[in-house]
Amino acid sequence: MIEKLNMEDVLAMRSDGYYSQRTAGAKNAIDSVLPIMKEAIKSLPQTEFLRFADFGAADGGTSAALWAELISGLRKDGNIEHIELLYTDLPSNDFSTLFKTMQGMHGDPSNAYQIQNENVFVHGCGTGFHRQLMASDSLSLGFSATAMHYVSEKPCEIEDHVHMVGGQHEERALFEQRASEDWQKILLARASEMKSGSQFIVLNFGIDEEGRYLGHTGGHSMFNKFTEHWRALLSSGNITQEEFRKATFVQHYRTLDEFKKPFNNSESPVSKAGLRLKHARTQLTKCPYQKAFIDSEGAMSPKQYAASLIPTMRSWSETVFLSALSSRSPEEAQSIVDAFYNSYEAEVAANPDGHAMDYIHIIMVIEKE
């Protein structure tokens, strides 16, 4: 999940706890699929050893508790099979933190499942998940959380907005087309990797039946706010028109129908590869920062709330705005981006009503015949 890499760059100077706190929402969403994962490991296919994979895992922090519980559960039930867990992400990912976490050298010691259990082996793979990442017919159980909204290439700039959710019809169509091709590639790669009878359980950012998506669940819409504050910098002459348009997220939020499409036709390449969609649903995960603000019943000031909310947005979005300013010196670009988030934060501090970052996930259980 690219967000967290950037988060680590951005937050490198802050304390450890800060990082975990900022990913609380993503972790809550992952924790919610624990029952599905527990069900899946009851019917793992017969193999020489168990191979699990976590695709687009970043530093593995948000899913570590899930894997720790699943693996200790298997061992408690008397399963002594050797387990290999392959974490995948882009090559620039922070694999060192990942390997340290699972050995108890970083973060929460209860996540160090590699040393708490016998014969559990943690591996990494630094190749993008649009390609096949392991030998065919070797995967016992696949998992991915909040990673596959990144498309393999930006099909166009969004001229009047920063994200495809606010794009014109033609722009959205180009993103949809790219995301559709990517989704097929992702599924065909997984189909090759998966053993017959294995499952791939995937949570993705997407658009639900009510048209809701990340930061757009009633109240203010986060991506519209990004666009407003970015446009304000254009109006004030701080950025150029070209810099305005280059700030385009390389993401597509698929609808539930877009996710389901490859499975609806028995003649599709995905169906022919043996994949079946067992289950699909959408899920809203409330913004943990807004919840903390409301629960504080006034103990937290609007200013404090704004100072907690904006960094969680900034952690994964900052790279988009910095990249748009790539023709400037790093210092100048950083100063403009600071001003951008500061103006958003000031707006929230002035009136926090309706500002939040709720998550919308599409959750799917996919099985290989």
Added chain:
Amino acid sequence: MIEKLNMEDVLAMRSDGYYSQRTAGAKNAIDSVLPIMKEAIKSLPQTEFLRFADFGAADGGTSAALWAELISGLRKDGNIEHIELLYTDLPSNDFSTLFKTMQGMHGDPSNAYQIQNENVFVHGCGTGFHRQLMASDSLSLGFSATAMHYVSEKPCEIEDHVHMVGGQHEERALFEQRASEDWQKILLARASEMKSGSQFIVLNFGIDEEGRYLGHTGGHSMFNKFTEHWRALLSSGNITQEEFRKATFVQHYRTLDEFKKPFNNSESPVSKAGLRLKHARTQLTKCPYQKAFIDSEGAMSPKQYAASLIPTMRSWSETVFLSALSSRSPEEAQSIVDAFYNSYEAEVAANPDGHAMDYIHIIMVIEKE
């Protein structure tokens, strides 16, 4: 191989070519085992897919040409089996450079064997090689170069020298004991991982039949020179007695006999685990910097030679001296260590005769019954 990680820190500000140049000797030694490796892949055990491993691989740069040639050779011979190559090192290793190299995003494009061949998958493992690193009975071919002279813990400080090769009898005995236990652990871990009929081919720094070892092959002895220049800083009051003794390499150079010992007794745990030593020999690899100096026939000045030789030594040794100064500020420690290498470099520049860093490797072919 810890050397290269440190090298990357040290040389981070220098150009790409500089790095490759500094590892020329290590790469020459690896290239010399290509015929043994080619022989080994002729008789790989039957498996669902081929799994190769490179233990203590650092960023994978020095062995990449070897693996590229082996894999393209297999494909040319019509082998279409899926291949997974697992690179292992400590969690702090630079796995990102490794993953980029094999995909053609960094370094020599001819090393990008992952994209030049079908169905080759590169994985990493950030756990030390004293432990088992993958499921039992899953490894088709193991390899390790210049990594296993690092012992798992420093058994004592070497009081009057910086390396066990210059230690007192009792000090050497403690290092030998730790290295012996480590070697058994390493071999038993590999025995669990290896398929019946598979081989583990390992090049290690060690002491040959003539008592030669790294930088000690006639002429000046590198570790004695390190000690002399480090002691000069003590004499001049720049470092304390405690800092002098704390500069102790966490390494043991095993003799050929020490390497062979676990195999000589059919009742040893290693023999009982099914490992057999098929072949063992020692090898001298000439210092490529001295060779370039001599071959230049005067075109390279002694000063230029010194400026090429000392950085290759510094790349893997600097961390030892910096660590010994850990109670000082980083700036102060760095300044002392700069003075240390500068004085060694000045000695070489004044009279280069007999200064070199020849490699001595012990090369072994180990088979699992």
